[in-house]
Amino acid sequence: MEKMFVFILLMFHCCYALPIATHDGTGENPNIEYLKQFGWYSGGTDDIDDDVELSLKIEEFQEFAGLKVTGKFDEPTISKMQAPRCGIPDEISGNEAHSTRRRRNAFQGSAWEKRNLKYYIGNRTTDLKPSEIQDGIEYAVKLWSDNSGLTFTQVDDAAVSDVRFDFVNKIHGDQKEFDGPGKVLAHAFFPNEERRGQVHFDEAETWLGPKQYHDPSGTKYNIMVLAAHEIGHVLGLEHTSNETKSIMKPWPVKYYKNFELPSDDITSIQTLYRNSQNEMRLDLCNTSKIKFDAVLQGPQERTYFFSGIYYWEIVSSGIKQGYPKLLFELFPDVEEAKEMTGMDAIVFSSNTKKIYVFKDNQFWRFNSNFEMDKDYPKLIIETGLPDNVDSAFEQDGHIYIIKKKKVYIFDEEQQKTFKHTSTKLQHTFPGVPKGTNGALTWRNDHTYFFKKDKFYKFDKILGKVAEEYPRPIKRGWICL
Template sequence: MFGPLQHSDVDQASLTPQASQQLGGDTWVVFHGGNMGNWWKSANYVGEPRRCYPEQNQRHREVRGHGAVLPSGSGGAAGTVPAALWAVTHTPVSCSAMLGPAHGARAARGHHGSDNKEHSCVLGTEDFLPLIIIRFPWQLVKAKVRRTIEEALKVWSDVTPLTFTEVQEGRADIVIDFTRYWHGDNLPFDGPGGILAHAFFPKTHREGDVHFDYDETWTIGNNLGTDLLQVAAHEFGHVLGLQHTAVSKSLMSPFYIFRYPLSLSEDDKQGIQYLYGKPSEHPDPTPTQPAELPQPDLETNEITNVEVSALQPDACLTAFDAAATIRGELFFFSSRFVWRLRAGRLQDGYPALASRHWQGIPSSVDATFEDPLGNIWFFQDSQYWIYDGERRVSGPTPIVELGLPASPVQAALVWGAEKNKIYIFSGGNYWRFNPQRRQVDNIYPRAMADWRGVPAEIDAAFQDELGFAYFLRGRDYWKFDPVQVKVLEGYPRQISQDFFSCTPSSNSFR
C-alpha cells in the first residue's frame, strides 16, 4: 500500500521501509516511512513469503532499479522480471523460480488450471474470479462504490485474461470489506488517517481479502479525501500477487499520489502479465452481471472544492443550530453550512454546504443525531429526515408520528456509556426516544431541571468519546458530568474559543 510522502519530496531514500514486523508464522507486514503530508497516508500489505517463495540465496539481492532482480554483482539483464513483482524488503527470490516462461503462471500450468497452481503466486484456479462486497463506506452510495470497484479491477483485466464479476452470495475469490479498528486479522485499522487499507497475497491464510478503513473520508475523483479508485486499484494489484515497485509513476508504487486518469505503467503491465499472461485474442463472453436493485438519489455528495463565498459564516461569530458526533467526527450546523472537526481540528474545506454531504437536507437543521445502527437523523420544524450515510432513506416525515409534539425540536443527544439512549429536547422539556420503535417512551416528557445546571432552552447537544455531554445555547456551551449528573464548575464557556481556537469574546449569549 501507500506510504506518506509529498510528491515533491520523493527520493530513493524515502522509498525504504522503516521496518518489517513478523506477526507469527510466515506473515509479514511492511510499514513505510516518509514525510507526512496533509492527506498522505501510510498503509501495509500482507503476505507469507515462505509459502510463495523459496528461501533467498544469500548471494542474491533485490536491485531496485527498473524492474530487475539480478545476482549480486551481475551486469546482465537476462531473466529480468518487472519490478512490480517484488516486495521492497524482506522478500526472498520471487515466484519466477517456479513460474517457467515469461508468458505467465497460468500459461505455464495451462489456461484452465492444474496442480501447478499450488506452486505459484496467483489467485484462484481459473481466469474467472468472483468477488463479493461485505460492507460499504458511509460517504458513498452503493451503486457508485460498485462502479468504482469495477473500474479499479478493469485496469488489471484489460491487460490479462482475468474477468471479475460481483456475486451476492456463495464462493468468492476476492472479498472486499470496509471495516474498523480490530476486525479479525490482527491488523487493526487506526481510525481517520494513518492506515488506509491492506490486502492479502495469494497463498496466504486469507488470500483474496481486501480491507479498507471504514473511518477514512472516501471520495471519488477529488483530492479532499482519500480517492477510492486509486487505493482500490493498488490493493487489487497486491491481492493478485504484485508487490511494490520503485519505478516512478507506477500504480504499484508504495506512495499514494492523486492523479487522473488511472492507468498502469509498463512495469505494472509486465508484472501482472508475468503472473497471469496476456489477454486472449478471442475472449470468452463476459459473464452476466447480477441485476442491481434500483436506488434513489444515485447522485453522490463527495466533497469537492468549496468555493470561497461571502455568505460563509465565521465560526468565531456563529451561534450554532445543531451539533452531533457522526462516524466519530464532530459536526456543527448553522443555516445551510456545516463544520467538520476530526480529533479536535477543523478539516480543510469547511465550512461547507451541508447539502454537499446530504442531498435533500433542509436549508437549516434544528437537531441531528446518529442512532446505534448508524442512521443519521435530521430535524427541522415539525419534520424529520433519515439518512444512511449520505443517502436519504426517508423523509420528510411529521415528527408527531414519533410521539412528539408538532413544535420544533431544539436539540437531540445520544447519551450513556453504550450510547444507546437518545434524548430529544423541546420547549423546556425532554423525551427519551427509541429509534428502533420510532417512538418516545411513554413516561415522558420530563422537565429540563433533571439536567442540573443546564439552561431550560438549548440549541444543540452532543456527547464526546469520554461520556461528557455538551449543551449549546447561543455562542456558549455547558459541559455535563455523567458521574455527578450536573454541569461542571467553570461553565458556560465559549464554543468559538474551545472548539475553533478563536480569540475570547465578550459578546456571548447567556
C-alpha cells in the first residue's frame, strides 16, 4: 500500500508539474512578467488550468522566437527573453490569434488615410552628431517610401508633423517607461492610437551612426535599423516571427552595407497600402530599381516574374498588357497567396503538371490551374532540402533547386531530394553566381538565371555561361 501511495504521488507530480523559473525576490516571476508585458499571457498561476495555459503560451512564444518548443522556461528561452528588443507587444490585444506561419506579414489593423506623411526630428541623443541622426532617420524613411505608395517630407515644425522621432529617458509621459540600458530599446504608436506617429528611442542606450555595425557585445545599436523597425509600427505593421527575413522582428536585425528593406516587409507594406498609385510605381520600364523574388516558365509555356504581391506575364514583346496584377489573381486561394508573397522560388514540372512554391521553411504544390493540392503546405525539412532556397527550375525532366553554392535534384514521387545528388553550383552550372533570385529553362532549351537586375544565359551545348553575360533584365525580358 505504501509503495502504491508513493507511485500515485509521483504520477501526480510528473503529469502536472510545470517548470517555472525562480522568482526575482519581489514576489513576481520575471519570465511570466515578460510574457505578460509582450502580450503572450495574461493569466495567473494559482490553479492547475492556468499552469497548463502558461505552458501553451510558452510554446507559442518559443515557436515565434524560433526556439525549440518545450513549453518550459529553459535556458535558450530565458536567454531570448533577456535579449534587447522593441517595446511593442508581439501579440496585440484584441486581434485575431496568429499562428507562427501567419506572422510573416502581420497587420495591426490600422493604416494612415493619407499617403503623404510629414516627419519631425525632436529630442536628439548626445551619442551621435546631428548629421548622423538626420542621415539615419532619412535612410530609414527612404526604405519604406521606395517600396510603397507613401512619401515622407521632413518639416521643422512639430505641430504640422504626422511622425515624430525623439530620444527620451525613463519616464517620458506616455505610460511606457523605459528601463535603462538593454532590454527595451525603442517603441512607437500605431495609426489608430492617440499618440500615433510618435517614435521614442531610449536615450539610456548607446547609439551608433547609420553606417556603423552593431557592437559585437550587443550594447550599441544602429540608429537607422531601429528607426526603420519603428517606422514599420507607425505605418501599421506588427511584429513578425524571428524566422522571417523581416525587419519587423522584435529583436534588432544586423546592419550590412547598402542595407535594403527585406522582401517580407515590401510585401507587407504594399499589401497594406496598395492602390492605383502604388501599381503605377511598379511600371518596370520606368522604375530605376526592381528586384524579382522568383521567375517561372509555367503551364502552356507562359512566363511569369514575381515581386512581392505582384506578378507580370512576359511575352515575346516584353510585359503583357494589363500587368502587373496581384498575386491573388493567379492563385485562387487568397490566404495562401498572401503567405507566398515574397516567395523564394517557384517551378513547374512538365512531368506531373505540378507547380511548386518555396518560401522560408515551407513549400506548396499546385495543379496547372494554380489550385493548391490537399495537405499542403509542408515543411521543407521533410524533403531533405535546406530552408530559404534561392531558385528552382526544370531541365531535362529534372527539378533543380539551388541554395547558395549547392545544387539539389528534387524527387517528385518521393517528395525528397535524390540521395547523393547535392553538388557544387560551379561544377554543375559553371559561371552561374550564387544567390540567384530565379531561374527557368527557355524554349530554346537554354537555362537563364536571374540575380538582382541582371540575367545569365547558361548555354546547354557549351556547358557554361555564354559570353557577353550577364545582361540587364530590362533589355532582355521586360522592355523589348
